Amino acid sequence: MKDVPGVVGVESGSARSYVPFQLIGVRPSELAAHGPLATDAALRERFERGDAVILSERLSRHLSYKVGDRVHVANASGSVQDLEVIAISDAYGYFPHPDERLYGVASDQFLRRGFCHDVDVLQEGAIVLSRDARLKRYDDAANLSDPTSDAVITALRARYPDAPALTFETGREVLNAHVEDLDRDFLLFDLILGLSALLAALGVLNGQLLSALERVKELGVLKALGVTRRQVSGAVLCEALVIGLFGGLLGTALGASLAPVIVRALEALSGLDLPDVLPVHWLIAMPLVSIAITVLAALFPIARMNRTDSIAAVRAP
Numbered sequence: 001m002k003d004v005p006g007v008v009g010v011e012s013g014s015a016r017s018y019v020p021f022q023l024i025g026v027r028p029s030e031l032a033a034h035g036p037l038a039t040d041a042a043l044r045e046r047f048e049r050g051d052a053v054i055l056s057e058r059l060s061r062h063l064s065y066k067v068g069d070r071v072h073v074a075n076a077s078g079s080v081q082d083l084e085v086i087a088i089s090d091a092y093g094y095f096p097h098p099d100e101r102l103y104g105v106a107s108d109q110f111l112r113r114g115f116c117h118d119v120d121v122l123q124e125g126a127i128v129l130s131r132d133a134r135l136k137r138y139d140d141a142a143n144l145s146d147p148t149s150d151a152v153i154t155a156l157r158a159r160y161p162d163a164p165a166l167t168f169e170t171g172r173e174v175l176n177a178h179v180e181d182l183d184r185d186f187l188l189f190d191l192i193l194g195l196s197a198l199l200a201a202l203g204v205l206n207g208q209l210l211s212a213l214e215r216v217k218e219l220g221v222l223k224a225l226g227v228t229r230r231q232v233s234g235a236v237l238c239e240a241l242v243i244g245l246f247g248g249l250l251g252t253a254l255g256a257s258l259a260p261v262i263v264r265a266l267e268a269l270s271g272l273d274l275p276d277v278l279p280v281h282w283l284i285a286m287p288l289v290s291i292a293i294t295v296l297a298a299l300f301p302i303a304r305m306n307r308t309d310s311i312a313a314v315r316a317p
Helices: 041-048 057-063 108-115 131-137 147-159 171-214 216-224 229-270 280-306 310-315
Strands: 007-012 016-018 022-026 052-055 070-074 080-088 103-107 125-129
Touching: 007 022, 016 108, 022 108, 041 052, 041 080, 052 057, 057 080, 103 108, 125 147, 171 216, 171 229, 171 280, 216 229, 229 280
Parallel strands: 022 103, 052 080
Antiparallel strands: 007 125, 016 022, 052 103, 070 080
């Protein structure tokens, strides 16, 4: 496939074993044109010897491996062999099915000797494109065409016409699938946030109603003295504004201070590099949303207070 423009290598995903993390066997010659092995001949020669491993960045963080460490691998016969970590990189070995980020890459001959894998038969593989081809594909986000991938698929079908079971999944399709998963997750988060806001509004409504019931006689006296409905409404709205303002500022300050702690905890659990970004627009919007919720929650108590008969209120026990 290297005769197709833009293709720099084909990684096999057929030879896999768990040691206990996922170990993928690839042909060293297919890694020579990209990633860390492309720029370091000594590193490439070390990998070809079959006693070295390249770990993914998440696996190295998860198990605290660094370059030069020894990874103990138990093969099919039960004996243990050491593989030296020669690089930490995500340039090789990632396959979306399954979406496993804790993996290592070793020579296919190591998988053949240690686990009796048939490395000459390719059942699943990844065609690696050059950096220029990848940048060209994603240069225009609105352009959904993928000429490089289309050319590769056409070349493969022409080369293997008797293999009708060939299926393909482009990098754009994998990216779109991940984005759709994230969108569904955040839709669930937004739903939880909306329910929390509704619960907060019900809490404010309940508090305002209790306040109105406790001040029935006071409101009756004020109405008997000439206080208008607009003045009653204004007093309740002022109380709601104070509650919303202080509640919004307190909640925003607490959320902003806890956000870095939560991000660091999620990083430790997921093994991902999560951005710690201060969302200034949300810091401004949240107090305003809090005020709006409390004002809306105060409308029903205001209507109830204005319907109260002043004479009956004064005579109330």
